[in-house]
Amino acid sequence: MNEMVITREQREARLEGMGCKRKRVEDIRFTQGKGQYVDDIKLPGMLHGDFVRSQYAHARIKRIDASRALALPGVIAVITAEELKPLGLHWMPTLAGDVQAVLADGKVCFQNQEIAFVVAENRYVVDDALQLVEVEYEELPVLVDPFTAMDPDAPVLRPDLDGKTVGAHGPRKHHNHIFEWTIGDKAATDEAFNSAEVTIKELISYHRTHPSPLETCQCLASFDKVKGELTLYGTFQAPHVIRTVASLLSKIPEHKIHVIAPDIGGGFGNKVGAYSGYICAIVASIVTGLPVKWVEDRMENLSTTSFARDYHMTTEIAATKDGKVTGLRVHVLADHGAFDACADPSKWPAGFMNIVTGSYDFPVAHLAVDGVYTNKAPGGVAYRCSFRVTEAAYCIERAMDVLAQKLGMDPADLRMKNFIRREQFPYQSALGWEYDSGDYHLAMQKAMDAIGYRELRAEQKARQDAFRRGETREIMGIGVTFFTEIVGAGPSKNCDILGVAMFDSAEIRIHPTGSIIARMGSKSQGQGHETTWAQIIATELGIPADDIMIEEGNTDTAPYGLGTYGSRSTPVAGAAIAMAARKIKNKAQMIAAHLLEVSEYDLEWDIDGFRVKGNPERSKTMKEIAWAAYNAPPPGLEPGLEAVNYYDPPNMTYPFGAYFCVMDIDVDTGVARIRRFYALDDCGTRINPMIIEGQVHGGLTEAFAIAMGQEIKYDEMGNVQGASFMDFFLPTAVETPHWETDHTVTPSPHHPIGAKGVGESPNVGGVPCFSNAVNDAFGFLGSTHIQMPHDAWRVWEAAKRLGLHQ
Amino acid sequence: MIPGQFVYHRPSSVAEAVGLLASLGEEARPLAGGHSLIPMMKLRMASPEHLVDLGGLADLKGVREEAGSIVIGATTTQAELIKSDLLANRLPIIRETALLIADPQIRTKGTIGGNVANGDPGNDMPGVMQCLAADYVLTSPAGERVVAARDFYQGAYFTALEAGELLTALRVPVPPAGHGFAYEKLKRKVGDYATAAAAVILTMNGGTVATCSIALTNVAPTPLFAEAASRLVVGTSLDAATVKAAAEAAKAIADPATDGRGTAEYRREMAGVMVARALAKAESRAKGT
Numbered sequence A: 001m002n003e004m005v006i007t008r009e010q011r012e013a014r015l016e017g018m019g020c021k022r023k024r025v026e027d028i029r030f031t032q033g034k035g036q037y038v039d040d041i042k043l044p045g046m047l048h049g050d051f052v053r054s055q056y057a058h059a060r061i062k063r064i065d066a067s068r069a070l071a072l073p074g075v076i077a078v079i080t081a082e083e084l085k086p087l088g089l090h091w092m093p094t095l096a097g098d099v100q101a102v103l104a105d106g107k108v109c110f111q112n113q114e115i116a117f118v119v120a121e122n123r124y125v126v127d128d129a130l131q132l133v134e135v136e137y138e139e140l141p142v143l144v145d146p147f148t149a150m151d152p153d154a155p156v157l158r159p160d161l162d163g164k165t166v167g168a169h170g171p172r173k174h175h176n177h178i179f180e181w182t183i184g185d186k187a188a189t190d191e192a193f194n195s196a197e198v199t200i201k202e203l204i205s206y207h208r209t210h211p212s213p214l215e216t217c218q219c220l221a222s223f224d225k226v227k228g229e230l231t232l233y234g235t236f237q238a239p240h241v242i243r244t245v246a247s248l249l250s251k252i253p254e255h256k257i258h259v260i261a262p263d264i265g266g267g268f269g270n271k272v273g274a275y276s277g278y279i280c281a282i283v284a285s286i287v288t289g290l291p292v293k294w295v296e297d298r299m300e301n302l303s304t305t306s307f308a309r310d311y312h313m314t315t316e317i318a319a320t321k322d323g324k325v326t327g328l329r330v331h332v333l334a335d336h337g338a339f340d341a342c343a344d345p346s347k348w349p350a351g352f353m354n355i356v357t358g359s360y361d362f363p364v365a366h367l368a369v370d371g372v373y374t375n376k377a378p379g380g381v382a383y384r385c386s387f388r389v390t391e392a393a394y395c396i397e398r399a400m401d402v403l404a405q406k407l408g409m410d411p412a413d414l415r416m417k418n419f420i421r422r423e424q425f426p427y428q429s430a431l432g433w434e435y436d437s438g439d440y441h442l443a444m445q446k447a448m449d450a451i452g453y454r455e456l457r458a459e460q461k462a463r464q465d466a467f468r469r470g471e472t473r474e475i476m477g478i479g480v481t482f483f484t485e486i487v488g489a490g491p492s493k494n495c496d497i498l499g500v501a502m503f504d505s506a507e508i509r510i511h512p513t514g515s516i517i518a519r520m521g522s523k524s525q526g527q528g529h530e531t532t533w534a535q536i537i538a539t540e541l542g543i544p545a546d547d548i549m550i551e552e553g554n555t556d557t558a559p560y561g562l563g564t565y566g567s568r569s570t571p572v573a574g575a576a577i578a579m580a581a582r583k584i585k586n587k588a589q590m591i592a593a594h595l596l597e598v599s600e601y602d603l604e605w606d607i608d609g610f611r612v613k614g615n616p617e618r619s620k621t622m623k624e625i626a627w628a629a630y631n632a633p634p635p636g637l638e639p640g641l642e643a644v645n646y647y648d649p650p651n652m653t654y655p656f657g658a659y660f661c662v663m664d665i666d667v668d669t670g671v672a673r674i675r676r677f678y679a680l681d682d683c684g685t686r687i688n689p690m691i692i693e694g695q696v697h698g699g700l701t702e703a704f705a706i707a708m709g710q711e712i713k714y715d716e717m718g719n720v721q722g723a724s725f726m727d728f729f730l731p732t733a734v735e736t737p738h739w740e741t742d743h744t745v746t747p748s749p750h751h752p753i754g755a756k757g758v759g760e761s762p763n764v765g766g767v768p769c770f771s772n773a774v775n776d777a778f779g780f781l782g783s784t785h786i787q788m789p790h791d792a793w794r795v796w797e798a799a800k801r802l803g804l805h806q
Numbered sequence B: 001m002i003p004g005q006f007v008y009h010r011p012s013s014v015a016e017a018v019g020l021l022a023s024l025g026e027e028a029r030p031l032a033g034g035h036s037l038i039p040m041m042k043l044r045m046a047s048p049e050h051l052v053d054l055g056g057l058a059d060l061k062g063v064r065e066e067a068g069s070i071v072i073g074a075t076t077t078q079a080e081l082i083k084s085d086l087l088a089n090r091l092p093i094i095r096e097t098a099l100l101i102a103d104p105q106i107r108t109k110g111t112i113g114g115n116v117a118n119g120d121p122g123n124d125m126p127g128v129m130q131c132l133a134a135d136y137v138l139t140s141p142a143g144e145r146v147v148a149a150r151d152f153y154q155g156a157y158f159t160a161l162e163a164g165e166l167l168t169a170l171r172v173p174v175p176p177a178g179h180g181f182a183y184e185k186l187k188r189k190v191g192d193y194a195t196a197a198a199a200v201i202l203t204m205n206g207g208t209v210a211t212c213s214i215a216l217t218n219v220a221p222t223p224l225f226a227e228a229a230s231r232l233v234v235g236t237s238l239d240a241a242t243v244k245a246a247a248e249a250a251k252a253i254a255d256p257a258t259d260g261r262g263t264a265e266y267r268r269e270m271a272g273v274m275v276a277r278a279l280a281k282a283e284s285r286a287k288g289t
């Protein structure tokens, strides 16, 4: 009876569909400590393994003596490259087309590189045994500075590539050169510069940092010798790809490998690729017939598995005197460390760095990227960004400020003047992308009004005057950023990983009582898929989100997908969900027509079911239709109600946003205090505003950390510095600024629900915004560009260089 | 990040504890809050064969007043220091400092005895104890001896403490009522050790400084009592030139290392800045402004 009296609004609200601030369903278990992470899984007889790691950044290994370790009670095995060689597993392919030593093959190329894998009965014995493995080294000259990597007399880091003049991405110019990647019209760009009224040129470096998820990388391999089957639990952002790679490497048939990614404590790009730990745990399990667990500790995580950035971008802009940009020229020196282990789509050695034209209408542009080897940990992963998009956004947003300063123009006005205009979408960029949609002027104006931009500039002027008069030792900076991302990799025409096109997938099954189980090829690491995916289905199919169970991460049950990174889940898997739901809806419409004895065309969708057009009293809810699908399907129609969709996106999506930061810097200590941070994001259709806000908060916090101090540093001997949370800056609630969030909505025209993805926007836009604020603070004193990270001592050094400590 | 093997002991009296420490010798370490020792054991920078847990020694806890001094038991936790009304009234600099140590979780476990006995130049209390001219009471099977905080520290992790000795109490002379105090600590984030820090205790007589004591944290292998800087300030009105001279004198004795907090140059400069700021704060407190 109650069903009859509820209003349309109540019916709608009951679904908790798209647009609802639905509470995260996964938080019920996370907040009670009931999540199931890899390290929570314990199998009978389970062994533990960990690595003997290199003391040196570059050395020949003369001898490995494991005899004392093997004599320790509880030690089962010590595996070195010698043991892996007969299996052909001492090297493994990287996602970037290079190879990487699983265990050092006669030589180490970075500090903490894996040398031997010790397997023992428990974690304590493993650590005791690690101390007992003796490694004799012969030190080699160390290469740390990428700018000297291609010097004629630079040490040879990769003798295994000796004589290889062509790499995975074309010719190699030097023994430490990995690839050169160029795009754009060079001649036209050079011409724009030759005839430019104004040009700027700046080396803009994005330092080396690390995704540092709270849960480190780990796996548990369990090989069943009788069945010949491998079960691999792991912290995998892309479980299906891991299974394919594991099968190709191990020769175990893919259907006999069960990859399970349970709850994951953050990924941020750290958990996309394959690591030595996975291979060694698998081999150890095959050899011993027992489950073997490998869990990185914090120092291992920060110093070995996939750093991010280390991009050195020489950036030039050509413009007219009145501030219209006429050309962009960028050369990147990319430090990839000892092996090229970037996790980019295979054909994109520099990721989507060619989004570097940003939000601006550059008529011409040219980009060249040189990748080089150094004696540092391998990686170059997309830390909370689509491939190299943070680098690109930092590059262009910093450079636009440098140009504004040179022109004596306000940086917000300069951006307004050069934005791609609303009517130009879909917009073909000079470096080859088709931006799907946007209204940049609207977003920027809204942001400027919200923050009171002109008033802030007036206040800044007054404070600068006071500083000059010696009345204060604080200077004020206003960071302005307008970013455009490219996410949702990606269309099969240009995106694949090891040959697998970058589609994603969803399978939805409605049970007779109208509840749903749905599985996707994506894998949440904290993004809240169990909440938001159910909301998409709820709106599409009219079933309350609470009646929908979402499952990801088990390769036996979930449809194949390329996983979650690069803000691709909503653009790709999210689209697959909507498309699968629509297949179900089509069939449901046929069933409803049959039940109501009308033609399908006489029906219309209404919140949670179909009703007869012009006769809304006659209707069937989705629940009734579900029952009928199993109970009395129309003649000729298959029973059941389920669908699968594999979605190959026609284009990327292009989220954008306008960010502003207000900062006060104490020039005597270099300490910067964030007074305000305002973030306006346009991610198209908003599925769950609360989750979006949470993503923006988290991403901004990471951006704050990166810009203001987070760094993986090496000394000149290649010793990694500060690879612990004492030094590696992870802000606590005390340091984290207050975030003000806002939005505009420009739906993606090609996405079934118009959503664009938001998880990475705040990192992409946040870093340049903080950095621009620091630079803006010092601008009036004649400084043009100060390199990140802007930790207190470096900011103080900048002040010192400007003579502020007299 | 897993410690080596060790034998755990939990004595129930000070006599038993020092007896154990004396008989086990160099291979034994007292365990107080464990928040300096256990991280070092996890990194295998320390691998003691025996841990003598001080947690069962009720005598070592608590704060009391005794003949013009405050006596603080070695296993009094930093959280207990913060809660103590006696300290808040008589030695507010201790509370101010304790609040700048690590984070609430660590302060609940970490003890003042462990903090000052540890010998890590990054610990905050040793400098404060030097500033306050505190004494440490050291107990061994042979009895008690007293070493001044200003004489206790010999180098990073090297102190006057001998094997078999336990630090049982800190004896802190109480500065006159109305004294000015400040602990200024520059750090990168909550839970970080100081980039540089300065402790100041002073008394004012009219507009001039009557007594002053300044000490520095984490800008040398040991805490530093900045004697020359302290002396410079006495008799002045803390005019800008004096403050600058005191900061320069403090910088002159600082000898920091370059680390993730900054270059040696920066950290030395910050020692000066912290001294200047601590003097200003202490002055305004002494004046009741």
Ligand SMILES: Cc1cc2nc3c(=O)[nH]c(=O)nc-3n(C[C@H](O)[C@H](O)[C@H](O)COP(=O)(O)OP(=O)(O)OC[C@H]3O[C@@H](n4cnc5c(N)ncnc54)[C@H](O)[C@@H]3O)c2cc1C
Binding pocket: B029, B030, B031, B032, B033, B034, B035, B036, B037, B038, B039, B054, B074, B075, B100, B101, B102, B103, B106, B109, B110, B111, B112, B113, B114, B115, B116, B117, B118, B122, B123, B124, B125, B161, B165, B166, B167, B168, B191, B192, B193, B194
């Ligand atoms: C993340 C983190 C951040 C921190 N930040 C700070 C900070 O900002 N400032 C700061 O000052 N400290 C900091 N600490 C250290 C913390 O304050 C420690 O608790 C304190 O330094 C040691 O006290 P404890 O009781 O934990 O000693 P323990 O770790 O148990 O012992 C430390 C050393 O002292 C010896 N010892 C302990 N008690 C006695 C005794 N009574 N007699 C003789 N020897 C003894 C032990 O054998 C050991 O060698 C931090 C610690 C951590 C983990």
